[in-house]
Amino acid sequence: MALKLYGGARSRASIVKWYLEELGLPYEFVQLDMQAGEHRQPTYLAINPFGKVPAIVEDGFVLWESGAILLYLSDRHDTGLTAEQRAWVAQWVLFANSTLSTGLFVETVRDAETPRLLSGLESQLATREWLVGDRLTAADIAVGSILGYATLMLKQDYADYPAIAAYLKRLGDRPPFQRTIMGRG
Numbered sequence: 410m411a412l413k414l415y416g417g418a419r420s421r422a423s424i425v426k427w428y429l430e431e432l433g434l435p436y437e438f439v440q441l442d443m444q445a446g447e448h449r450q451p452t453y454l455a456i457n458p459f460g461k462v463p464a465i466v467e468d469g470f471v472l473w474e475s476g477a478i479l480l481y482l483s484d485r486h487d488t489g490l491t492a493e494q495r496a497w498v499a500q501w502v503l504f505a506n507s508t509l510s511t512g513l514f515v516e517t518v519r520d521a522e523t524p525r526l527l528s529g530l531e532s533q534l535a536t537r538e539w540l541v542g543d544r545l546t547a548a549d550i551a552v553g554s555i556l557g558y559a560t561l562m563l564k565q566d567y568a569d570y571p572a573i574a575a576y577l578k579r580l581g582d583r584p585p586f587q588r589t590i591m592g593r594g
Contacts, residue, residue, distance in 0.1 A: 411435075412429070412436040412437070412467040412468075413437045413439055413465065413467075414426060414429065414437070414438050414439065414464075414465050415441060415453065415456060415462055415463060415464045416439075416440060416462045416463045417440065417441050417443040417448065417462050418440065420443070420463065421463055421475040423590055424475050424479070424550060424551070424554045425463045425465065425475055425478050425479065425482075426589040427550055427554070427585055427589040427590055428482055428483075429482070430585030430588060431545060431550070431583070431585045432482065434486060441462060448461070456471055456473070457471075457473040459473070461473065463475055464478075465478050465481075475506070475551075476502045476505070476506040476551060479502050479547040479550060479551055480499055480547065482547065483498050483546065483547040490542070490546070494541050494546075497548065498546050498547050498548045500548075501540050501548030501552055502547055502551040504552070505551035505552045505554070505555045506551060508526065509530075512526045513526070513555065513563065513565065514558075514559070514562075514563070523565075527570050528570075530570075530573060531571075531572050531573055534572035534573055534575075534576045535572040538576075538579065540552060545583070549580065553577065554590075556573065556576075556577055557577065557580070
């Protein structure tokens, strides 16, 4: 197997697993026992010196940080995107991992940022099914996972945002999502 994904139980590695499944790429998942400190052992620190997950190794190439991994996998394995579409994918992945996650999860800014960010996202999704082009991309994996985490961890309700709610349903109905995020099948 040419691609290894390192992660822990209930970690952001599930986001990368989801995208790998969407792409139909074979991979080996190496689950580290985070409770036992396997991510702080020299073997794994040689892959990620910060001891964080996820990380991938593909044909000797090592990369960590979920957003960077999504972008790499998109550039290398998601064919058919124009240069502009690849830039939009990067824009949305960076938005998800920085702007959206900070706005939803940082308590000191949450009350002000959540309605502003969700309203903007609602307006984008009201006119399209996917964030970039006419199919799911790494942009949807990144944004969808943050929105989903907000539902699970913060009990975020999207009742006032019907386009976001419909988008999350589309994502949640996908078999790769069911297998990787929900652990079904």
